[in-house]
Amino acid sequence: MTRLLALVPLxxxxxxxxxGEPVHGxxxxxxxxxxxxxxxxxxxxxxxYVYEDPAQPNHVIGFEVDVMAGVARRLGVRARMVQYAWSNxxxxxxxxxxxxxxxxxxxxxxRRQRILLSEPYFVYAETLTVRTDSDIRSVFxxxxxxxxTLNQTYAYDILRMLYGDVAKVYEGNEEPYTxxxxxxxDAVLLDNIIADRYGCTAQHPTLKCLPDDxxxxxxVIGVRKADPELxxxxxxxxxxxxxxxxxxQILRRFKxxxxxxxxxxxxxxxxxxxxxxxxxxxxxxVAAAWVTLKLSVLAFLLAVPIGTLLAVARVYGAPPIAxxxxxxxxxxRGTPVLLQLFVLYYGLAPVVSLGxxxxxxxxxxxxxxxxxxxxxxxxLLAIPRGQSEAARALGLGPIQTLRHVLLPQALRIALPPxxxxxxxxxxxxxxxxxxxxxxxxKRMTIxxxxxxxxxxxxxxxxxxxxxxxxxxxxxxxxxERRLAHDQxxxxx
Amino acid sequence: MISVRSLCKRHGAREVLTGVTAxxxxxxxxxxxxxxxxxxxTLLRCLNYLEGFDAGEIEIAGATLVPGLASADPVLRRLRSxxxxxxxxFNLFPHLTALGNITLAxxxxxxxxxxxxxxxxxxxxxxxxLADRAGSYPHELSGGQxxxxxxxxxxxxxxxVMLFDEPTSALDPEMRDDVxxxxxxxxxxxxxxxxVTHEMQFAHDIASRVWVIDRGTIAEDGxxxxxxxxxxxxxxxxxFGRIRRTSP
Numbered sequence: 001m002t003r004l005l006a007l008v009p010l011x012x013x014x015x016x017x018x019x020g021e022p023v024h025g026x027x028x029x030x031x032x033x034x035x036x037x038x039x040x041x042x043x044x045x046x047x048x049y050v051y052e053d054p055a056q057p058n059h060v061i062g063f064e065v066d067v068m069a070g071v072a073r074r075l076g077v078r079a080r081m082v083q084y085a086w087s088n089x090x091x092x093x094x095x096x097x098x099x100x101x102x103x104x105x106x107x108x109x110x111r112r113q114r115i116l117l118s119e120p121y122f123v124y125a126e127t128l129t130v131r132t133d134s135d136i137r138s139v140f141x142x143x144x145x146x147x148x149t150l151n152q153t154y155a156y157d158i159l160r161m162l163y164g165d166v167a168k169v170y171e172g173n174e175e176p177y178t179x180x181x182x183x184x185x186d187a188v189l190l191d192n193i194i195a196d197r198y199g200c201t202a203q204h205p206t207l208k209c210l211p212d213d214x215x216x217x218x219x220v221i222g223v224r225k226a227d228p229e230l231x232x233x234x235x236x237x238x239x240x241x242x243x244x245x246x247x248x249q250i251l252r253r254f255k256x257x258x259x260x261x262x263x264x265x266x267x268x269x270x271x272x273x274x275x276x277x278x279x280x281x282x283x284x285x286v287a288a289a290w291v292t293l294k295l296s297v298l299a300f301l302l303a304v305p306i307g308t309l310l311a312v313a314r315v316y317g318a319p320p321i322a323x324x325x326x327x328x329x330x331x332x333r334g335t336p337v338l339l340q341l342f343v344l345y346y347g348l349a350p351v352v353s354l355g356x357x358x359x360x361x362x363x364x365x366x367x368x369x370x371x372x373x374x375x376x377x378x379x380l381l382a383i384p385r386g387q388s389e390a391a392r393a394l395g396l397g398p399i400q401t402l403r404h405v406l407l408p409q410a411l412r413i414a415l416p417p418x419x420x421x422x423x424x425x426x427x428x429x430x431x432x433x434x435x436x437x438x439x440x441x442k443r444m445t446i447x448x449x450x451x452x453x454x455x456x457x458x459x460x461x462x463x464x465x466x467x468x469x470x471x472x473x474x475x476x477x478x479x480e481r482r483l484a485h486d487q488x489x490x491x492x
Numbered sequence: 493m494i495s496v497r498s499l500c501k502r503h504g505a506r507e508v509l510t511g512v513t514a515x516x517x518x519x520x521x522x523x524x525x526x527x528x529x530x531x532x533x534t535l536l537r538c539l540n541y542l543e544g545f546d547a548g549e550i551e552i553a554g555a556t557l558v559p560g561l562a563s564a565d566p567v568l569r570r571l572r573s574x575x576x577x578x579x580x581x582f583n584l585f586p587h588l589t590a591l592g593n594i595t596l597a598x599x600x601x602x603x604x605x606x607x608x609x610x611x612x613x614x615x616x617x618x619x620x621x622l623a624d625r626a627g628s629y630p631h632e633l634s635g636g637q638x639x640x641x642x643x644x645x646x647x648x649x650x651x652x653v654m655l656f657d658e659p660t661s662a663l664d665p666e667m668r669d670d671v672x673x674x675x676x677x678x679x680x681x682x683x684x685x686x687x688v689t690h691e692m693q694f695a696h697d698i699a700s701r702v703w704v705i706d707r708g709t710i711a712e713d714g715x716x717x718x719x720x721x722x723x724x725x726x727x728x729x730x731x732f733g734r735i736r737r738t739s740p
Contacts, residue, residue: 389542390583390642394597394649395572398564404596408587483587 028230031099036078039068041103042086048254049104063254064102067121070246074237101222116231119238120218123260126155127195128210129188136187139214145186148176152449154217155189168436173198181206182349216266275450288443289464295360296426302365307372315380332370338431340367345435360432368425375417379410412483419476423469440464493518493684499548508534510708521679523695524688526705532688536655540575541568553652576646580658582638584630590641591626594648616644620674636667643674656687696720704728
């Protein structure tokens, strides 16, 4: 399983379309009595694991559906899949929401300490993908190279073990290979299921998957610690499926069968990589906070002039100009900034290949420009009419009137909402992690997985956001006081 | 100095000015009076083109105004540096000090140096009796002081004509005298002025001529001794009669 926590960044229980009545876990006897074994999985993992049948949207298919059907048949019961966010499968199993987990669950030492694991039903391999003209031959040639992977995967752990925190971390399966093809990275390390389906395909003729497996791992069925008899029954069922060829048939049907499946199962290679709290972690957080601050300040410096131009165009422009400004505002305010970042970074890549930071600054700046425009428009409209009349009567032209009379007064009115917007931008800047920029929030989600806990990274992250936003609010407050020396609150 | 010919202006269906024709010689002070809604302020605002008009022509301080001038027309820029205007609500710029208000136009329209503009501004502040308030922001000044700064601001352009739109109407009675005094001094110094006012005493004492404006036209035009003391038209009689009854 690959996408892990990335799908549910805070790991909060998200019951995506859990079907029907609550499911109570039970022992093997309870399963037999019920005539049904329930298993937890997440359709967001996609093809070939468990996914919605395009022909029948309420029906799930996938090789794990067929594996569990085979297991259930040998237990003399039916199998039913229950939808849970992947990152919550283990705690949900422990709570008794379903009987077993069967969804890309990797066999690791660490996991074995918490729940029981069956024999493997699939052997995957970490596969290195490079451009066809690359001189990279193995995972040991990657020093100083730009490497893409998905967050919270075995591949990510391998890269961290070998080279430290160097990987460029993506959120979707397709994007690492798009960027590799565009030359934004030099290699992508991911498991062979993803590499075969997204990387080394006809869509990417300039990419090749290196033949040597970087590492192998297995998918197993997870069972509660209290159910050793259930794991024995499942192991017997899997052994029977392996003997009579049903497992091979299933894997072949999903084009997953390869020589690795009949080779002796690999040893559990995951070293315990759990990380403690140390100075290096704090430095990484501070560096990420610097990225957040830099992005936000640059984006806001872009948003302010854009907003000013748009506001002036909307208030004073001739109809076509005012209309164009309005269209811009509606377009950028009315569509998700996430989508705009995607378009800038991936969509425009064939035309202009922006770096992730440039795309992030541009995307946030263009988007916030639309919000600023409305703030400034309101401020301009709040200035008494006599001000522009007096300026005109003194012989100031339209531009001079704007620059010397209206905009300075609009700034005083707009300052509190601008401060608001900047603090909001500071936090919205976390969205740029979708285009591989590691800023403060992303650093927190990565650290939370590395440390196997949210408390310390969460507190560090919150503290740094406050450290960034509070002085800015304070600065704005002082500026406001200086500019608005004549503005007293109205008596009530 | 000023010549207005057949000036017409309408707001939608309502005719605000219905063919105003008048002339003003250099050095004259015209008091414009009349019932509210009669078109006094509109006429004044047409004279520096803060409002456009639909027909007619105005010649003022060497500029010729016709209907339909664009707001950025160079004729208007020239006009406004020769015609100063003072508003009922002062309209000082709240983000600038008294000195900043007065020097803004000279510095950016006439490109005067800061030192020259400030020296001139301080002289003007002294002339309106506010030499010590150069660094004050508008909200730190009383209404009468603000209006005197506004007059200084208009004078900084060295205008040939000054337009006053009810300059004392927003002021408490005790503050009016200071502003009146400044306008009186300007009249004595020979400034050409048009003053929309309700102050009959002022009209009587300072104006060289009084215009009574009613229903969009000049109903009566003559020296104050004639118009105020012996009005010929009903509207003037009624207007001054009412004023006399209400003011001591």
